[in-house]
Amino acid sequence: MSLVTLRSTEPFGFDPLGLAESHLSEAARGTLARLGDVLDREVRPLLANAWETATMPAAILDALIPLDLMHPEGVEPEEADSSLFSGFRNFVLARTDVSVATLYNAQSGLFRSTVALGGSPQQVAALDARIASFDVRGTFALTEPGHGSDIAGGLATAARRDGEDWVIDGAKRWIGGAGDADLLAVFARDVADGHVKAFLVPRDAPGVTLTRIEGKVSLRPMQNYTITFDGVRVAESSRLQRVDSWRDVARILRVMRSDVSWIAAGLQAGALEAAVRYVREREQFGRPIGGFQLIQEKLARMLGNLTASLTLVTRLSIRQDEGDFVDENSALAKMQTALLARETVALAREVLGGNGILLEHDAARFFADAEAVYSYEGTHEINALIVGRALTGEAAFT
Structure with missing residues (x-):
């Protein structure tokens, strides 16, 4: 492939070894070409102002959601759910803007994978299609104000069982997209056994407080939040049933x-x-x-x-x-x-x-x-x- 034939309107940009052509089906490449076209026509013109004002225009997701990028028409389900296709999807998104890629991946990667790998078969059946269509929006809440690199051993957000419910207390930080999420995938340490569990917490649940992080010099359009949990009650049915320890969290992180x-x-x-x-x-x-x-x-x-x-x-x-x-x-x-x-x-x-x-x-x-x-x-x-x-x-x- 000659470099001189490449133009910025092509979805993969400079790919001199032809990796996309070699490893993706024609249908997958077509889906990503449509994505690239939408990004160039509808998203790119919004970015300078979005960055200047530190806002994420609703028009960006409005342009991306109809493309149905998690269940694209004509792409076999096995390929659509593959690391390779989702990877090239992130590549095309990030080639336009990192905040846009991060926003989309918060739903398609972090949140969807947490539910798919951490939920019971019943939870996955109830939620996965709705997550893929953005009918249910979510985000991934692991990092804490005092714990980032040491989160495995230092995670301090606590969950205690109270009858049929759990009560969560603590705080999370750098949680992208939380302000528009329906559900927060919150990781908390069970006070009874010391192991980490995961819960789907409604963003508007009593005791949940979101504070937007201001003054960023990177990822300015992406909205990140500090979230505090003060006696937040969630039902046992909202606990992801296949997350019972840090080993399970690591299994999810390994995939993402x-x-x-x-x-x-x-x-x-x-x-x-x-x-x-x-x-x-x-x-x-x-x-x-x-x-x-x-x-x-x-x-x-x-x-x-x-x-x-x-x-x-x-x-x-x-x-x-x-x-x-x-x-x-x-x-x-x-x-x-x-x-x-x-x-x-x-x-x-x-x-x-x-x-x-x-x-x-x-x-x-x-x-x-x-x-x-x-x-x-x-x-x-x-x-x-x-x-x-x-x-x-x-x-x-x-």
Whole structure:
């Protein structure tokens, strides 16, 4: 595949090894092409103002929900539910904007996977189709004000059984999309046995208080919240029946961890395209700066980072779809793709010069958002220690 044939209107952007064409069906590629078209026509024009005002326009989800991306017409169910298809979906979304990808993945990845893997067959049957259609919206509430990287042992939100109900007390932080969710998937420690359980808590339940986090310099359109729970009562029927310990939580996280690696790859595609568009048009010293050697070297490095990241996450998802879920593989992918993303977006900002900090050229959004991706869903250090433990047989977390 020749690079010169690629245009920013193509859903996968720069994919010189043809990974999407090699590994996705024609129907799946068609679905993602339609997604790319909607993103370019209806979503991209909203982003600069959304970022400037730190708001998420309702029109964004209004444009995406009718595409039925979790149950796309013509795509076989096995492929539609695969790590590979959901990965490329996140890639295409993040190629446009990381907040948009994070918003959609909060429903399609974090919340849907928590219910699908943590709920009883009856709970899944009652909710999965409604989650896929956005008839029921939800979010994933694990991180706490005092516990992020140490959440496995430090989780402090408490749940106690009281007759047929549970009573939840505690707080969660950095919960994306909570303000518009119908249900919060809340992880709390059972005071009776010390094990972590999961509950579907209505956002408007008595005792639930949401406070939006202000002043962010990354993911500005994505609305994140601190949530407090003060004597919140939920029925036993609202407890996800297949989450009885941290081991079960880890089983769910293991399946979802590749999502953020795909987002890290997708944002690199968006940054590279922003840089290429700019250097083809911008002139200095009497000619387009795309003809300068130093500019071309930076673009080549960006493409190298993107291609390495896309190859890594594609292979990871293929292995996962074969049933091979290995913590250190997912950790390695998150660590490396997010690290490369940081360099890629910095190079994009560089080649745009002073204009690289302006929203109108897109690169500034990717530059700022890469910092959030570098830290969320497992910091660089924690993922490195997971990989290091696998390499040496020694845990070095403390």
